[in-house]
Amino acid sequence: MKTKESDTKTYLGMPLYRPKVGFFEFSSCEGCQLQIVNNESTLLDFLSLVEVVSFREAMTEKSDDYEIAFIEGSITRDDEVKRLKRIRKNAKILVALGSCACFGGVNQLKNRFKNLNWVKKEVYGRHPVDTEPVRAVEDVVKVDLKIYGCPVKKEEVEKSVLHIALGKSIEIPKYPVCMECKANENICLFDLGELCLGPVTRAGCNSWCPNSRAGCWGCRGPADDANVEYMKKIMKEKGFSEEAILERLECFGGFADFLKRKK
Amino acid sequence: MIFRTFKKDELKKLVEILAAHNRIVGPVEAGRDKHGSPIYAFNEVSDFNSIRLNYTTTKLPAKRYFLPFQEDLSSFRTEGGGWQKIIDYNADKPLIFFGLHPCDINALNKLDKVLMHSVYPMPYYAAKRKNMFIIGVECIPQTFCFCRSMGADTALHGFDMFITDLGNKYFVEILTDTAYNFLKSIRTEEPEEKDHVLYMKAVAERNKKFTTRVDTTDLAKILDMEFQSDVWKHWGEICLSCGTCSNVCPTCYCYGVEETVDLDLKGARKTKTLHSCNLIDFAEVAGGHNFRPERHSRLKYRYYHKHRGFVEAFEESLCVGCGRCGESCLAGINVPEVIASVRGGKIKK
Ligand code: SF4
Ligand code: SF4
Numbered sequence: 001m002k003t004k005e006s007d008t009k010t011y012l013g014m015p016l017y018r019p020k021v022g023f024f025e026f027s028s029c030e031g032c033q034l035q036i037v038n039n040e041s042t043l044l045d046f047l048s049l050v051e052v053v054s055f056r057e058a059m060t061e062k063s064d065d066y067e068i069a070f071i072e073g074s075i076t077r078d079d080e081v082k083r084l085k086r087i088r089k090n091a092k093i094l095v096a097l098g099s100c101a102c103f104g105g106v107n108q109l110k111n112r113f114k115n116l117n118w119v120k121k122e123v124y125g126r127h128p129v130d131t132e133p134v135r136a137v138e139d140v141v142k143v144d145l146k147i148y149g150c151p152v153k154k155e156e157v158e159k160s161v162l163h164i165a166l167g168k169s170i171e172i173p174k175y176p177v178c179m180e181c182k183a184n185e186n187i188c189l190f191d192l193g194e195l196c197l198g199p200v201t202r203a204g205c206n207s208w209c210p211n212s213r214a215g216c217w218g219c220r221g222p223a224d225d226a227n228v229e230y231m232k233k234i235m236k237e238k239g240f241s242e243e244a245i246l247e248r249l250e251c252f253g254g255f256a257d258f259l260k261r262k263k
Numbered sequence: 264m265i266f267r268t269f270k271k272d273e274l275k276k277l278v279e280i281l282a283a284h285n286r287i288v289g290p291v292e293a294g295r296d297k298h299g300s301p302i303y304a305f306n307e308v309s310d311f312n313s314i315r316l317n318y319t320t321t322k323l324p325a326k327r328y329f330l331p332f333q334e335d336l337s338s339f340r341t342e343g344g345g346w347q348k349i350i351d352y353n354a355d356k357p358l359i360f361f362g363l364h365p366c367d368i369n370a371l372n373k374l375d376k377v378l379m380h381s382v383y384p385m386p387y388y389a390a391k392r393k394n395m396f397i398i399g400v401e402c403i404p405q406t407f408c409f410c411r412s413m414g415a416d417t418a419l420h421g422f423d424m425f426i427t428d429l430g431n432k433y434f435v436e437i438l439t440d441t442a443y444n445f446l447k448s449i450r451t452e453e454p455e456e457k458d459h460v461l462y463m464k465a466v467a468e469r470n471k472k473f474t475t476r477v478d479t480t481d482l483a484k485i486l487d488m489e490f491q492s493d494v495w496k497h498w499g500e501i502c503l504s505c506g507t508c509s510n511v512c513p514t515c516y517c518y519g520v521e522e523t524v525d526l527d528l529k530g531a532r533k534t535k536t537l538h539s540c541n542l543i544d545f546a547e548v549a550g551g552h553n554f555r556p557e558r559h560s561r562l563k564y565r566y567y568h569k570h571r572g573f574v575e576a577f578e579e580s581l582c583v584g585c586g587r588c589g590e591s592c593l594a595g596i597n598v599p600e601v602i603a604s605v606r607g608g609k610i611k612k
């Protein structure tokens with residue numbers, strides 16, 4: 001009997017579910033996909049947990065036969081909507097990968113402009129493209145799992161896939177970045193007189209930015225039960241301008257529900 | 264207790280002798296804040312000159328050395344036909360703590376009651392704790408300190424030796440024979456009557472500096488009565504549920520345990536991570552039910568554990584009054600104001 005080693009993956013003798021997965025990029029920088037292929041020390045183990053049938057970042061073959069679809073990027077063109085709906089039909093589980101897919105990401109900043117034609121002209125000049133207001137993946141199709149971050153943290157992607165294979169639940173932190181920041185014993189950015197969205201942003205990045213003495217920009221979106229209203233007040237009381245606070249909260253699109261920009 | 268005095272320049276010698284064979288943790292300057300004031304932290308030190316003995320309060324306690332934010336409790340690997348279990352208490356070498364203030368020593372004494380002397384001692388804590396040699400040092404009370412109200416302004420045990428600045432010399436209390444033997448390597452003297460006078464004067468001077476007080480009279484009872492008080496709602500409205508108060512607290516010990524399977528499927532580990540009762544998922548159980556979905560109820564229980572539950576179990580508060588939680592809370596929530604609001608039934612504007 002001939003079986004490939006990778007076909008008989010087991011954990012403590014129990015055979016594992018080895019899903020077929022596809023990675024698909026939409027309007028994005030492909031940085032999230034890059035994160036995944038980035039870590040050579042764990043890449044082989046990771047790839048052996050799944051059967052990758054479509055992954056432009058790492059392979060050329062393509063197939064429509066997949067169970068889990070990882071969607072990177074936001075949706076901003078008509079053809080993207082059609083493609084996304086087709087992927088949704090094929091996939092059993094659809095995962096929004098990264099801030100663009102989860103909230104629109106940096107791309108959604110253009111939605112601030114009422115006149116998209118002006119934006120198009122500014123950005124693309126004499127080579128206009130078809131572009132609509134940016135939408136998050138879940139505004140177009142049903143999303144089963146969100147993996148946050150700009151870019152995503154590869155450990156979180158690896159763990160999520162591992163847990164799918166093991167049939168374990170996927171736990172993503174519900175509390176804010178401060179928790180990890182304090183565990184890393186960073187000096188609080190507010191003590192240094194700088195802004196930080198750590199108290200309202202979902203943890204899981206291991207306080208990536210404050211670890212290098214940079215305030216959090218909220219790329220992972222709001223924590224569960226984030227007290228954004230009071231945090232806005234705190235930031236204002238600490239002397240930060242409304243504009244600076246808005247700019248931060250708007251950056252990745254995760255806090256859209258908490259913002260009502262005065263027109 | 265044995266008392267000695269020694270000249271100030273002997274201290275450097277003592278530290279150098281200790282550092283020759285041991286790792287030393289002490290207060291250092293970690294940076295400066297926006298006003299140019301130093302921010303202190305406990306860190307491993309090798310040079311006597313980097314120790315800031317006159318430090319105010321460190322932002323975080325020395326917790327990572329006895330209750331690390333994260334540590335592996337156990338793990339296993341399967342190799343070949345067999346498997347190997349790894350349990351490590353992560354306490355391989357003794358550590359000398361140089362310069363703990365009375366509040367932080369008292370915090371350890373309180374943790375000992377729960378984590379070492381209770382029905383189920385925690386070996387990961389006990390192993391580290393037993394490997395600690397503690398040199399306490401007298402502090403200068405800050406505006407946010409209220410350890411005196413909590414009965415934690417002096418440490419009677421829980422250290423090896425404790426030094427107090429008498430101007431041109433140090434007064435030292437010796438509690439253990441390890442400390443006694445270490446002190447043999449420097450020149451010390453028998454305190455004279457005038458040293459006793461100087462010591463009592465220093466203590467009295469320090470006591471004058473306490474400005475913040477918390478009225479703890481009948482507090483456990485009052486908390487019981489004011490369980491439904493509206494003041495909790497106010498604090499809940501402004502709390503960010505960020506967990507910082509627990510992370511900077513020298514006596515918060517709550518944790519969660521998670522199992523992680525290795526990506527190569529050949530092993531797994533159980534990891535303990537400190538948690539906080541203010542976090543949204545603190546009281547979430549299997550199936551997703553959350554017993555404390557509201558911010559104010561979570562915040563309230565943090566106060567109930569410190570000032571009521573622990574008092575009932577151990578006849579003392581779990582709060583040592585170091586003031587760190589209030590200093591670090593971006594919403595400005597602090598123990599003296601919260602307790603005063605519960606006692607007074609209203610928020611002082
Ligand atoms: S730096 Fe930001 S994340 Fe870190 S403790 Fe301060 S507010 Fe929280
Ligand atoms: S600190 Fe904030 S902005 Fe930086 S990676 Fe984490 S969530 Fe994103």
Ligand code: SF4
Nearest residue numbers: 502503505506508592
């Ligand atoms: S009391 Fe302050 S430090 Fe504690 S969780 Fe609430 S906002 Fe954070």
Ligand code: SF4
Nearest residue numbers: 512582583585586588
């Ligand atoms: S509750 Fe606050 S004041 Fe009391 S010991 Fe903890 S950090 Fe210090």
Ligand code: SF4
Nearest residue numbers: 515516517539540568
């Ligand atoms: S219940 Fe809250 S206050 Fe008590 S030890 Fe745990 S985290 Fe700290």
